[in-house]
Amino acid sequence: MSVRDLLSPFTAWKNLFREPVSIKDPFNREASERYRGFHKNDIEKCIGCGTCEAICQNGAIDMLPVEGVDNVKTQPGDSGLRPRIDYGRCCWCALCVDVCMTGSLTMSNEYKWVESDPDKFRFTPGVDKKHWDEYHDGYRRPDGHRLNAPERIEMPELAPRERIDSFVEIVGGYSVEQARLEADRCVTCGICVATCPTHMPIPDYIAAVRDGDYEHGLKLLYESNPFSQVCGKVCTRRCETTCAASHEGDPIAIRWLKRHITEQVPYERYRDIIGSPLPATGKKIAIIGAGPAGMTAAFDLARKGHSVTVYEAQSHAGGMTRYGIPEYRLPYETIQRDIDLITSMGVQMHYNTRVGTDISMQQLQQDNDAVVLTIGLWLGRGTRIPGSDHPNVFKAVDLLHRITEGEDIQAPKSMVVIGGGNVAMDIARSMARLQKQQHGEIDITLTALEDKAHFLADPVEIKESIEEEINIIDSRGPQECMTDDQNNLVGLRTWKVLSIFDDQGRFAPTYDEHDEQVHQGEWVVEAIGQMSDVSLLGEELTEKLEWNRGRIQVDDAGRTSEPWLWAAGDCVKGPDVVSAVATGHKVAASIEVEFAQQETGA
């Protein structure tokens, strides 16, 4: 035995002075900063889209309703569901965190949890309170790390200089490649479906774009919306306002994908894909007004085999979509294709027929099993400020109607528009085109009570109006249409608007009378509001009907207080194409129920 052998055991003594490598109390060891520990969920930020549930490879997540929790309820943009996680299945891969559309789902760095009841390991983060809810460290999706593209595919459009002197459609439409890329951004959560007034199966038709199965997509569209081509171009797209993708990026271009489907299927195929009506039932329905609500009701009822006749005062169908929306946004041909499809179901059209003049309501009641009133909002409201009775003060809806009718309108060299909604933008942009064609330059001022942030117009409309040289001056209250000594209209006098809403959120503008401006204009066009022309009802029916603050009162099914009469569309719901479609469906369903009850009763 050597000396070395004798001494070597004692070399271990040197470790007496070193820090221990082992952990004295492993149960209190803190995990690393970005450790993927137990889940946390900011339930106010979470929208219950269920994308976490869909991506989980272990089926560890279930979306469940939570009740009695503040700030969690089913509302537009929030399903009211929250993810419950089963730690018997979870593998802590964090895909759920990486895909979370709002960034609400994260992981703490807590990793120890002792329970005697195994069911406790199935919990709803954020709802079932845990001590790690307050932990700062843990895993969250790194900045810039996204599983789906945040930016939407840009829609090809005509540049302002290319479009300003004509009514040619601005939007070009997606190519197949562009549409698929955009469709790929959708996580198929379906939050949008509840927001769409007519509950179109949005994730399903977007999936059809992804799959390239356009005929299936078209069938899905027309099952819920016979104005799919129209809505593919001018829908107010509330669906996009609640899109899960909008929380950390651009919303999916749902409207443009709908349009893309309608453009990919040859029109000759539409009728076969949608299918034929059922055999005739012998029931007769009269519909007054051939706008989206009336024609939707006509479509649904005709497909059920009922005999439907539509009475329209104008020479063409489409209502305000034709006579109110300029062609550069919605070509007449697009409207006509939807109308032709609807009438192909056997709907009889009586154009240039004004109910109340050419045929009475009483006659319609007598000749039909049901009557539907879809008369829209055709009368423009006026400010009635001093000077507004001048012949060069116009209502926007009247001017837009004249443009659609192809009337030769001599545009003034300068013009002022009053209003901040889509109709105001539509008339300003239409007249800008006429000015450009006739005078070579544009001089249009648009004034509105609201500040730009509160304009009722679609932000895209505002942006495009500015691109087209419309001079938008917000927060101005009209006071007088001014004339010169020869009674020529010379402009609009306005006051500065200090505020538009009161403390209860009601519309109540206040003005600074000292901040006065005169906006030069040979014409003033008012686009401040619209109302229904109910004169066709006659005094007797007007008295019989129940009204709700100026509008015809209807029940949830769209039925008026007169059992033979239903009402739908803008005249009961306010102006919106897709809402009109939804109410058209509703009255058709209600009439169908009524007929079924009559059959049962008989």
Add this chain to the structure above:
Amino acid sequence: MTEGRGYQKLKAQTSLHDVLEVATEFERTARDFYAALAPKVSKQIRYLVEELAEEEQRHFDLFTELRARPDLEDSVEQMVETPASDRRFSDCIHLPELGDKPDDQAVLQYALGREHAAMEQYTSLADSTPAGPIRDLFRYLADEETQHKNELEKRYYEIVHSGGV
């Protein structure tokens, strides 16, 4: 209003009694006007005229109660300065033509004009009256009319600037 009292109103000074009487009369004529108008207008807008009649009735009751208040009994003969707005206010009692079939906008514009005149009247009276219970009364009346006018303005905007178009 009689011609004699109309003349009195143009004087430089008038009594609180007269002011309250004119105020009550102002509300009564409005109430009666709207009540008579209601059956004439289309049922579509009748709710609006009926609401106005109810609101004027409430004001009429309020002013009638004020006139009967014992604490004002000693002050009713007190003279107050006739405001510049008095003529306009009195004119509103002689109701202008609104036509047989006014629409909702015309009815509201008319109602707003009346409330504005009343608001100006009581504000002027308050401004020209020394501090004390009488001025407080005028301030109260001015506030009442201002609130009513503000409410009507909101209704006006909601009805006329409607449709979100």
